[in-house]
Amino acid sequence: AQSVTQLDSHVSVSEGTPVLLRCNYSSSYSPSLFWYVQHPNKGLQLLLKYTSAATLVKGINGFEAEFKKSETSFHLTKPSAHMSDAAEYFCVVYNQGGKLIFGQGTELSVKP
Amino acid sequence: DSGVTQTPKHLITATGQRVTLRCSPRSGDLSVYWYQQSLDQGLQFLIQYYNGEERAKGNILERFSAQQFPDLHSELNLSSLELGDSALYFCASSVESLNTGELFFGEGSRLTVL
Numbered sequence: 001a002q003s004v005t006q007l008d009s010h011v012s013v014s015e016g017t018p019v020l021l022r023c024n025y026s027s028s029y030s031p032s033l034f035w036y037v038q039h040p041n042k043g044l045q046l047l048l049k050y051t052s053a054a055t056l057v058k059g060i061n062g063f064e065a066e067f068k069k070s071e072t073s074f075h076l077t078k079p080s081a082h083m084s085d086a087a088e089y090f091c092v093v094y095n096q097g098g099k100l101i102f103g104q105g106t107e108l109s110v111k112p
Numbered sequence: 113d114s115g116v117t118q119t120p121k122h123l124i125t126a127t128g129q130r131v132t133l134r135c136s137p138r139s140g141d142l143s144v145y146w147y148q149q150s151l152d153q154g155l156q157f158l159i160q161y162y163n164g165e166e167r168a169k170g171n172i173l174e175r176f177s178a179q180q181f182p183d184l185h186s187e188l189n190l191s192s193l194e195l196g197d198s199a200l201y202f203c204a205s206s207v208e209s210l211n212t213g214e215l216f217f218g219e220g221s222r223l224t225v226l
Contacts, residue, residue, distance in 0.1 A: 034213050043114055043202060043217030090155065094213045098168055102155035 002027045002095040006103040014111045019063075019078040021106045023091030026072065032094035033074045035065055038105075039087045047089075050074060061085070086110045115139065116218035118203050124224045130191040133221045137184055137205030143167065144186040145206075145215060146178055150199040161186055162209040193225045 007022040025031055035047040048059025055067040061084075065076045074091060091103040115138035125131055137144050146158040148171075157170035161180035172178075175193075180186040190197060200222050204215035 032213055041219065043116065043219045044204075044215075045114070045217070046214055049213060092213065094211070098211045099157050099170060100211065100213055100215070104154050 002093045002101055004091045004093045004103040006091050006106045008106050010107045012109040013081045015083055016080050019081045021076040021089050023074045024072050025074055025093050034092040035076050036090045036092055037087050081110045083110050114216040116203055116205050116216050118218035118221050120221055122222045126226055127193055129193050133188040133201050135186045135203030138216050141205035141207050143206045143209060144180055145204040146188050147202040148199045167209055195225050198223055198225045
């Protein structure tokens with residue numbers, strides 16, 4: 001069965017510093033992986049997706065994620081955090097049944 | 113703005129009652145998905161409809177039901193409500209019948225059961 005584990009429930013960074021949100025996945029085959037973002041009182045928005053093409057995936061708002069099969073990881077990064085990045089981030093794996101399995105979420109706080 | 117509209121945004125009701133949540137998908141999208149988000153369970157997939165037909169089922173309780181109408185809007189009916197049903201209910205839409213993972217979410221309907 002497919003699953004994702006987000007290693008941090010909360011991450012706090014200062015504005016202008018790098019962001020790293022960690023995600024490990026479990027899958028018996030080559031997975032499709034996604035990152036979604038949920039701003040306060042908003043719906044979820046797709047940030048980026050990996051579907052077995054390039055292992056480094058670029059998304060919106062300067063975010064990117066690298067698929068590392070050997071480490072079963074799909075960490076989300078951004079070189080420089082902005083106040084508007086404060087939100088909850090979900091790592092998601094697509095399972096063979098055509099369903100999305102969401103991680104528990106990582107809340108990102110950005111300090112001025 | 114994702115183009116997915118959900119009503120109502122907030123709903124407060126009592127145990128044992130029944131409520132209906134409504135969702136209008138993005139223009140052109142044929143699939144509608146319902147998700148429940150709660151603090152203890154996280155985001156759980158409930159059910160998917162494609163062009164009026166049930167396409168996939170997740171962790172949906174028997175007390176819950178959904179349908180998609182010819183104009184493609186969808187309704188999620190929750191009955192015999194319990195305190196544990198308090199959650200944020202999201203609707204999402206996509207063009208295809210097969211969930212490719214690229215979904216457009218509404219802003220959710222927050223249900224509080226007292």
